[in-house]
Structure formats: structure tokens, C-alpha cells
Amino acid sequence: MTSPVQPDDNGFYPEGGLNVASYDLRAELDRKLFDDPLPFYRDWALETGGPVLELGCGTGRIAGDIARQGIAVEGLDLSAAMLAQARRNYPDVTWHQADMCDFDLGRSFALVIIPFRGLQEVTTASGQRAALSRAFAHLKPGGRLVFDLIDPDLRYCLPEGDAEIVQLPLFPMPAGMGATDSRLRITAMERTNTPLTQQFCEHWRFEEIAPDGTVRHREDNWHSMRWVHRAEMALMLELCGFISISEYSGFRQEPPRYAANQVWVAQRPA
CATH class of the missing domain: 2.20.25 (N-terminal domain of TfIIb)
Incomplete structure (x- = not known):
């Protein structure tokens, strides 16, 4: 039996590891046990008409689903291992390896999404605000940012x-x-x-x-x-320039509720 990988070895998604290989299996289980985010993000992509940028795209499940609707979509992730699987699963989608806190694709999108609590993978407040600023910079005037978080219990x-x-x-x-x-x-x-x-x-x-x-x-x-508190996230969004900020506790736009999901929709001014 092999020795355990230590906490600082290769991050959470090491190349060639069981974690990455099993990610889609776990995500499919989550869809059955908890709120399914795919229809929510698909509907936003259909409403805006694209193009769409997904930050923290992982193995590409949501971007791939949006692409199947005939909407232009690109994905960005820091993990080479996750992106390798995304490219195998959805070879016709454009994928970028980059840090969501520090990237410039040189173009803008009608919709930027950060599903599956991806913003919480950024482990500092300054980093999270930087990621929101980069999302803002990549939105067209009037474009929307949509993302979800865990509301901490x-x-x-x-x-x-x-x-x-x-x-x-x-x-x-x-x-x-x-x-x-x-x-x-x-x-x-x-x-x-x-x-x-x-x-x-x-x-x-x-x-x-x-x-x-x-x-x-x-x-x-x-x-x-x-973890991020609701008031903290609302302030971050305002400081980054977003307007028309809406918050929910689920993917069916339920009213905010403590210790449920945080689902956010924010707009770049037109």
C-alpha cells in the first residue's frame, strides 16, 4: 500500500490521482442528494445567449452542458489535471489554465459563472475580491456574474x-x-x-x-x-463595481436563509 500524500503535495487535485479521476462520479452523486446546479447555470446561459466564461471549470461538466445548447462557452481553471479531463470530455470547448484571481483573456463575455463553490477555493479575502474584479473586467456592459457558495453554519x-x-x-x-x-x-x-x-x-x-x-x-x-458571510460578499461585490445584486439560498431563487446555499447574481453597469 502506498504512503499517503502529504498536505502540501500537488494541491487537492494531483495529476494522475484518484481524486481527479473520481470527481465526476462524486459530482453526479451530489446532484442526486442536493440541489442540482446544472439547470440553473444552463438557464442563465440561455437567457444571456452567451458568450459564457466559467471560472473554476474543473472537468468541464457545466461548460460542456452549456456548449450542448449551442452557446459559445470557455472554461478556466488552475488545475492542469482537471483541465486535462475537461479537454478529453469536451474537446470542442476552449479551455484556459490560469488563476481566476489573475488572468486576462483579452475579450469580454455576457455571462461569467463560478459554480460548485469555486470562489471558496480562493482562501484569502483579498484573493476572492481579486477574482471578482477579474470577473467584472471580463464582462460586457450589462453582463452578469452568477455564482454559488456555502453559507457557513x-x-x-x-x-x-x-x-x-x-x-x-x-x-x-x-x-x-x-x-x-x-x-x-x-x-x-x-x-x-x-x-x-x-x-x-x-x-x-x-x-x-x-x-x-x-x-x-x-x-x-x-x-x-x-467561508464568506452574506454581508461580506455583498460588500465585496459593491466594492468591485457590481450593481443589481441579488442573493438567494438555492438554485430555484429561494429567499436568503441562514446555513443554506448562497446563490448570487450581480450585474456590470451598462
Whole structure:
């Protein structure tokens, strides 16, 4: 059995790792268990007519879905491993490897989206504001920014963190990642919190399991994110120049509610 990867090795999405290979499987499970964001972002793309820029596009699931509607869309992500999968899945979409806090594509879009809590992958307040500023700079006059976040439940943001372990249902092994008779076990391990900076770090474990239950291979990754309060996010958007700022607690535009999703729609002035 291999040794666990340490927290600072290759980030959360290491090249050739089980995390990236299984990302779409986990995302599909999330769609069944929680609010499905795909129709929401697809509808916004259809309403604006494109072109659309997705920041933090990952493996390209949402951008690919928008492209299937005949709308021009491009995706941007920092992870080479995630983009490699996006290019395999959707070879006709334009993909960019760049930091959402510091990029310039030299053109503007009718809609910029940051789905799947992608803005929270930026772990500093200054970085999050920089990402919003870059989104603003890439919008056409009157264009919209649409994104979602986790609204923090402060009971789980305390300094002691959360020692609870949650095991997901067994998945089939992703193609080419293990023996044909293996299964993939994914476990959300402990979580540590830093309330001063509103950061948390989740420990995730990925294991190839043999039919007899033994572990053939193990990978450990650490996922760092930053939570944002509603009032803080509204202020960030205003400081970046956005107007007509609307906030919801779900993808059906439910009214804001504590400890639910944060779903934001903001506009660049015409």
C-alpha cells in the first residue's frame, strides 16, 4: 500500500490521482442528494445567449452542458489535471489554465459563472475580491456574474474543527485507475478550522478496495477553502463595481436563509 500524500503535495487535485479521476462520479452523486446546479447555470446561459466564461471549470461538466445548447462557452481553471479531463470530455470547448484571481483573456463575455463553490477555493479575502474584479473586467456592459457558495453554519466553524468521519457509498473504480475487480472508497475525514481567517481544511481519503475488503492503494488529499458571510460578499461585490445584486439560498431563487446555499447574481453597469 502506498504512503499517503502529504498536505502540501500537488494541491487537492494531483495529476494522475484518484481524486481527479473520481470527481465526476462524486459530482453526479451530489446532484442526486442536493440541489442540482446544472439547470440553473444552463438557464442563465440561455437567457444571456452567451458568450459564457466559467471560472473554476474543473472537468468541464457545466461548460460542456452549456456548449450542448449551442452557446459559445470557455472554461478556466488552475488545475492542469482537471483541465486535462475537461479537454478529453469536451474537446470542442476552449479551455484556459490560469488563476481566476489573475488572468486576462483579452475579450469580454455576457455571462461569467463560478459554480460548485469555486470562489471558496480562493482562501484569502483579498484573493476572492481579486477574482471578482477579474470577473467584472471580463464582462460586457450589462453582463452578469452568477455564482454559488456555502453559507457557513457557524456551529461547525469553531476552532476545535470537526472530527466526524463520513464515508461515501462505494464507487466503481475509474477507468484505468486500478484492478477491474476493485471498488473505490471515498471518506471525508477530519476538518480543521481557522476562524480568524475564515478558512477550513478538509482531509479526504481515496482507497482502492479489493473484493476481500483489503486496501490495495490509498491517497490522502487536503482541501482548503474559505467561508464568506452574506454581508461580506455583498460588500465585496459593491466594492468591485457590481450593481443589481441579488442573493438567494438555492438554485430555484429561494429567499436568503441562514446555513443554506448562497446563490448570487450581480450585474456590470451598462
